[in-house]
Amino acid sequence: MTPKVAVVYHSRRGTMRALAEAAAEGARAYGAQVRLLGVADDKAISEWPEPEAAPEDMLWADGLVLAAPTYFGNPSSPFKRFLESTSPLWAQGLLADRIVTGLTASTCLHGGREGTLLALYQSVYHWGAWALGPEPSSAEAMAMGGNPYGLAVTSARDGAVGEAELAAAWSAGHRLAATTAQVQRAARADDAGGRARVTVVHCAEDETVRMLAQECAAGARELGAEVRLRRLAGPAAPRAAGLPGPMSGAPAAAVVTADDVAWADSLLFGARVRSGALAASLLGFLQSLEPETGPGPLAGKPASGFACTPRPHAGSESALLALNNVLHHGGAVVVPPGYTDPAVFAAGGNPYGTSHPRSAGALPTAQALAAARHQGRRIALAGGRLRREPALAAVTSDTPLEKEVI
Ligand SMILES: Cc1cc2nc3c(=O)[nH]c(=O)nc-3n(C[C@H](O)[C@H](O)[C@H](O)COP(=O)(O)O)c2cc1C
Known part of the structure; x- marks a missing residue:
């Protein structure tokens, strides 16, 4: 069965969109069905062609890449607003067990990016989601500074993203898809989850x-x-x-x-x-x-x-x-x-x-x-x-x- 992965981003200058696109490519390369989606932003006109993310996309997906820029040490408010819009689905217990990995970017190396990734997870813990960081000590994670929570990169003024950052985002999408597929296969073969x-x-x-x-x-x-x-x-x-x-x-x-x-x-x-x-x-x-x-x-x-x-x-x-x-x-x-x-x-x-x-x-x-x-x-x-x-x-x-x- 093909895992379904939604890659949801908020971007004004293009950093998060580029990372999200690379993550989507990585998930597709694994064989996942992918939706690449932007979130609505009432403070900026979106230049990006992707469709707007809706709560139903979270229902559709088994795995999620959440790509939010760091604003004051947190996910940006448009991204947060999108997460909050899932509340009716959360209330029905419909978002449990999504596998989630986070991506972010900030201008400063230590400008609050770890807090953003952890805040993303803290929100989706309420759904009962599973938080997946990078492969421990993988070359991509180490090249990005060894952040164990997710992928965080330094953004440039013009939104340009380097090859190493794109490779790390690709890898995050691929890993998310592979993990989601593994959980799906096990769920179908062994519904009770026993013998663990x-x-x-x-x-x-x-x-x-x-x-x-x-x-x-x-x-x-x-x-x-x-x-x-x-x-x-x-x-x-x-x-x-x-x-x-x-x-x-x-x-x-x-x-x-x-x-x-x-x-x-x-x-x-x-x-x-x-x-x-x-x-x-x-x-x-x-x-x-x-x-x-x-x-x-x-x-x-x-x-x-x-x-x-x-x-x-x-x-x-x-x-x-x-x-x-x-x-x-x-x-x-x-x-x-x-x-x-x-x-x-x-x-x-x-x-x-x-x-x-x-x-x-x-x-x-x-x-x-x-x-x-x-x-x-x-x-x-x-x-x-x-x-x-x-x-x-x-x-x-x-x-x-x-x-x-x-
Ligand atoms: C309102 C606002 C708050 C921001 N806060 C931070 C911050 O706390 N730390 C930081 O290093 N960069 C901060 N930045 C810079 C953004 O993280 C950076 O512009 C963003 O990651 C770029 O993503 P984008 O190219 O996808 O729009 C802030 C930017 C804005 C607009």
Whole structure:
């Protein structure tokens, strides 16, 4: 089946259009059906011949290249307005599981381009989209400064774009199409997404996080995944007596190693939030995975996080978004919960990862546990989809591919 890729850009001087065109070429070269589309701009007359992007194009596409210029360290407002116009489709859960990669340009080398790419992803995490950066340590990514979030280039006054930048954009489009096709093939061959290997890692010192981890693991097992539940090194939380559910009397998990990451098809990481950041033990472990050269054990694997905070607004969102940055550096494909299940709304509506504020109780609420279980199911499904190429014999051209909300 041919993957459908929409390349959506906003451009006034031509930089973003040139990058978008190159990305579209890369996707076509893979064999994707491509729509190259501009967004409406009420402050400038468009010189470009491409049709205007509509929310329905997001529905049509399985993979998306979002090409927004950096304006004040963010995607430009016309681009943002376009993303916001998808809200009726988002509300019906119709945009989940699009695979998205971001492109941007800015005048200054450090003029806010990383923020733009991350902001693009932050918006589409609400859909439940998967964020795909460049191939880790690929020649194109390194030539562009080694940005792990997406492609960012320096724009010239006349909108001219260099060969290396165009090659990197081509490569981004090609990779997006290839990844989208892989997910489609796996979805058609193995609808349940089962038999994925999932590693769930949690910090040792927090009982609440441990319970969320246990629930994530249970969710993954519901889909037939093989699960390794692991804790980070450090003093383990004392066992609270009379804990409800499966935690009571459960043996302490083994300490996580790099092998547990290499073994997994997809991963979840949970920790307590301190001073607005996830526990140092988790960040230290993730940083220890970074190889001297070449891709590390997280490369190409779906991953996201969950957290426990002292109070509802003590970093539940920002710490999880910051975790995603670290995951991108490892080459992971960020697969957040998004608003893909009523359980997410019921637990406070955090689309970036399950979170529980300790002020609501020392132990996670039933709603938080249900959201963690959903996140576990979702990461297992994503791991199964990105893990392997299924036997092509199992795929026939008339097998319908359902766009599901997981
Ligand atoms: C309103 C506005 C805000 C901008 N803000 C930034 C910025 O924060 N950092 C930066 O380096 N460049 C900034 N720029 C420059 C744009 O990033 C640059 O012109 C754009 O990437 C060119 O894309 P285009 O050729 O596709 O129009 C800004 C430009 C405009 C018009």
